[in-house]
Amino acid sequence: MMRKKLLVVGNGMAGVRSVEEIIKNNSDAFDITIFGKELHVNYNRILLSTVLQGDTTIEDIIINDQNWYEKNNIELFTNETVVKIDKEKKMIKTDQNREVGYDKLILATGSSPFMLPIPGAKKEGVIPFRTIEDCQKMIEYSKRYKKAVVIGGGLLGLEAARGLLNLGMTVHVVHLAPFLMERQLDETAAHLLQKELESQGMNFLLEKMTEEIIGDHHVQGLRFKDGTEIEAELVVMAVGVTPNIQLAKESGIETNRAIIVNDFLQTNIPDIYAVGECVEHRGMVYGLVKPLYEQGKVLAKSVCQNETEGYKGSVLSTQLKISGVDLFSVGQLNEDDTTKTIKVYDELEGIYKKIIFKGNKMIGAVMFGDTSDGSRILDMIIKQKDITDLENVQMFQPPNMTETQVEAMDSSNIICQCNSVSKGKIIEACQKNGITTIDEVKKCTKASGSCGSCKPLVQDLLNYIQSPDFDEVIEKIPFCGCTSLSEDEVVHQIQVQNLVSIEEVVKALDWKSESGCSTCRPALNYYLAMIYPTYVKKQDSLFLNENMNATLQSDGTFSVIPQMYGGVTDAKELRKIADVVEKYNIPSVTLTSGQRISLNGVKKEYLRDIWSDLDMRLCSRNEHTVQPVRTCMGENVCKCDKEVAIDLAIRIERSMEFIQTPNRVNMSISGCIHNGAEATTKDVGVVRIDRGWEIYVGGNSGRNVKAGNLLCVTENEEEVIKLISAFIQYYRETANYLETTGEWLDRIGLIHVREVLFDEELCIVLLTRLEMETSTQRKSLALKMI
Template sequence: MNKQKLVLVGNGMAGLRCIESIIRNDPNAFEITIFGSESHVNYNRILLSSVLQGNTSFEDITLNERNWYTKHNIQLYTGETVVKIDKETRKIKTDKEREVHYDKLIIATGSVPFILPVTGFDKEGVIAFRTIEDCQRMIETSRKYKKAVVIGGGLLGLEAARGLLNLGMEVIVVHISRHLMERQLDTTASVLLQKELEDQGMHFLLKKETQEIIGNERVERVRFKDGTELEADLVVMAAGVRPNIQLAKESGIDTNRAIIVNDHLETSIPHIYAVGECAEHQGTVYGLVKPLYEQGEMLAKHICKMKCHGYQGSVLSTQLKISGVELFSVGQFLGDETTKSITTFDELDGIYKKVVFQGKKIIGAVLYGDTKVSSRLLDLILKGQEVSTEAKSMLFHSSDTSEGVIAAMANHEIICNCNAVSKGAIIDAVQNKGLKTVEQIKQCTKASGSCGGCKPAVNELLAFIQSNPIDDSKIQKVMCSCTTLTEDEVVYQMQLQDLTSVQAVMDVLDWGNSEGCATCRPALSYYLGMIHPEYEIEQETLYINEQKNATVQSDDRFSVIPQMYGGMTNAKDLRKIANVADKYDISQLAITSEQRIHLMGVKKEDLPGVWADLDMPLSSKYGNTVHNVKTCIGEHVCHCDKQQSILLAVDLEKRLEHLLTPYRIKMGISACMHNGAGSTTKDIGVMGIDRGWEIYVGGSSGRNVRAGELLCVAGTNEEAIEIIIGFIQYYRETANYLERTWQWIERVGLIHVREVLFDKELSQQLSQRLEMA
């Protein structure tokens, strides 16, 4: 089969992430050619500030060496710029008169630095901060000159200024606004940042507008519109960037601020796509690495004809890469008249935290001085999860465990936001691949390989793993052999990307086996049902509707179970059952421990007749559901009032009928302390006492008997029902598929379960969601 010709214009981070994903998705689909205007291979532009600050080297920020291109049969042209796109003949032309045909073309030309259009901008010593060459020129200049002026008090300008300080230069940052980083910080955080940087030796001129750069051939001074001047040997223009869209414009591709693309990153011209800083999606141009990577990966799926929902936009978060400064912001941190916020400010230690709410959901946050809870806040924002009143009081509190915050994180929580690498993925790589250094972790998982902001966290996690042997039983394993993701990571991505079918999950999350397996398919169906209550789950049983069902037996006949709520029946229904058994020659009838009559050995062709003649609700307890409640109706060792226990059982059975659960749930209700229903060895057991009901959870009557633990005491039937419903729903929402109640309780902790159920607001939400299900 002839390969299609794919041409990438731009050898930067977004375009190469797309190519990497294409190779991973379908390595034999394309003959790939890449053009890069710079003379280098693909490198991490974001870490140029770290190079300037002396924290890393040029070699360390290289992402793909030349042998990587060779290994994947990629034709790479560096130092060569594409200057024309011929849409009719599907050819591109370069500044070296080279012409190359394409079947598909990806434009990833990135951005160009914004150079202030002032007199003298072209003098020697005036540079931008965008490329390796810019970085080298700044280092060389610092060896001869001492006075530097950085124009721009945003993220890039401050990182450049810190680097120049490290190089021994006197640095003044000039900013047109009243506050630093006004696009990423509110006023309080900005003032704290300015004070910290001033303590480090940086100087600032705010509300200053540059008018002219003065000097003969080389810059000597900077003049401002208010008439004041500054001496300068070096001027760094860091006042922002502009999407590089000249090629697209001249080629007749629709542009606005950038190249306009749809959810599949398609431009207005067929077979031409755009990703990265040169692309505009739904009116937004992204300049941070995480959304650019997400675009590249989504485009790769589309080009490889994999099912995907397309790119839906990104939640932006920012971290400043300056030694001694902990700073994080995300989402809509400023707020407006429709929002409210929670803030805390420790002026002595310079710690400021602000979380912005819209209703009960977090939509933005700013953290300064202590960013340990950033991962938790970002997770809540991405999931759109409601935060209870009690949980709000804990938002700013990081774990006080002796191991540290990183060690206390759940395995599914994200360590590297740029590359979506979880704690569990790093632990798995270190344990199974024998990784010893942060660099090895970066090469294996990509964690810390983009903005570098998570490098301290990766280092802390590695140190913890090396000094604390991890119990294999506590490590979350991958869901199955079809994927490299844990169950928590799969569920997280299902919510994040709004996946609504089993096939969509497998397509979007790069399932190794496109058909899935017996382990993952039922698990995915269960999780989809939890995330989307309207999702139709295909039962393995023969299921018609709520009144008519049957369970297949090992001999390919069927079992039909008339429903007897609470184990109660009447003479009319008993006669009806007996008549059906006679009519259809059903010789096997059994009364089970759950006090139900099973009609066993029903022929498939007789099922419609049996259902019609019974004409009564039926019970199907095949699979992972809440099973019928066992009661102690037949016990006679005491004379306690059994009526209340029967009423409670009937009410619970009607409320929980047909409810899917991670694993089957068995319940027992005993009228008194004699425990006639074996309640203390059930998943949920209820025992009558003089004060109401004792509720036990996490029991098991299997081969290795486990006694349930006392959850609480309920004074009335209504209180007992509320607690039991809340417990079951919380188990449904947070347990892994096929995880038994006692395993779940061991994992999350009984105290935590109590805290959730005893929170009235949370308990009501759980009850409402169970009713919806």
């Protein structure tokens, strides 16, 4: 296939990350050309503040050097600006009169620093803080001058101010709002931050509006609207950015605050995409690195015509890159009638935590002084996890002074949010490759290579690994022979990368086999269906809908099993079945262990006619689902009344029909204490007793017989259905693929499961999610019948 021409306008972090993702998706699809208006190769703009603070060098923040461009056959033009797009001819023109054609065009034009339109703003010594050149100017000015003013008390302004302090300058931060970082912090956290920065030597002038920058040729000071003045020999403006949309506007591309894109990062012009700070998606313009990287992944799939659910927006988090300041902020901090808040403030230790909830879900948090739970909180917000009371308590306990933050973290906890690198992945890289430095970690795993806020945490982890206290060995069991990733890591990457098909998983996670294997394909089918309820999996059996399905046998024929809820049938159904057996010469009819009639040896060419003649709901036994519920009807153990057990079995079967589970779930219901259905050795078993019903879970009646655990005793059938349904849903959400209920209970504990099910709010959440799943299934089946 002939390679198409891909042209990228912008050599910054968002544009080049998109190119990296495109190469991952399909390295042979495009000949790639990149234009960048700066003189440099792609570098990490976010880490300029660390260069200014003296923690790193400009060489260290280079993301992709010249060799990378050459290795990937990318034509790079630096110090050259695209000034015109001819969308009819699919051609661009640069400020050097160069004309280049394209098949696909990506606009990654970024943004420009906003300079206050006030008198004196163009004087010498007034600069923004955006590029390598700006950083170098500030370093040079610090050698000649001593008095600096930073206008803007946001994230960038404070990091610039800390850098200027490190360079030996006296620094005042001027801020219009009554407290610092008002978009990311509440007032309490902002005051704690101000107090800490003042102790480091920073000065603040709050609620000050700059009216004029005074001086002759070079800046000498600032005059404020209230008439007061302050001396300054260097003024750094850090009051925000403006998306670069002029090129798009002049080319007829739809814009508002920024270039408007849909969920697939497409503009209103065919074959023209946009990504990064120049983009407006669903009314939001993002300036942090993590959202831009998330956009890049979706854009790459879209450009390569791979399946994707699209970009749905990002959860924003902030971590200040200033030594000695532990600050973390994420999500929504505004409180209203629909939210609830938990706050902890230890003034003595200088620790403040606030977490905001809507229902059982966390929607925002701010932490100062102890940010050890930041990664876990961010993960919970991104995944919209329901929070238990126990987790609430754990998050607000004081930090354990006997163990470090990284020591307390689980191996699956994310250290680097930008690149989704877990603690376990870093430990594994260190143990496998002998890694001992941050630079080696960055090179091997990409951790700390983007926004840099996790760098202290990575260093803490390295210190812990090299300490006598370290006793963790990552003995990772691979998901299958196609990958070195563990099952948990695969599932996590499916979620964070929004992978929506087996093909995407195989490509994005570098599977050794392009088609997967017999181990991973069914497991991936299961996890994709759990994460994306509308996912339609490929299967070996024939399943069109509830009235049209069959199970493939080893000899190439099929078996068809009419559904008989609770094992109950009547003369009309039996006559239908008998007529079909005779008409189509079906060679074998058997009773299954689930008390159903199975028609075996059916030829494929007769299937549609058999389905039509039967005109009955069918059940498939070749799936990991809740199997037909076995009852004690027909067992001549006793003369006890069993009708109520039959009715209960029918209700449970109807509510859980075709719901996927990690492994088969065998269920039985005994109508009396004589237990004719052997309910105590099933995954879920129910036994009627004098005072109600006993519910048993985690049993096994197979080769290795195992008695089930008594979950509880309940008074009525409604409570039985409620608890069993919640149990099945919790098993679906937390068990590994092919893990039986017994193995799952051994791993997480029966007491924990009881705590979850008996928590009324959590139980309702589980039931709601199960109902959403069954509703999706019913709609899917209905569509297939049309």
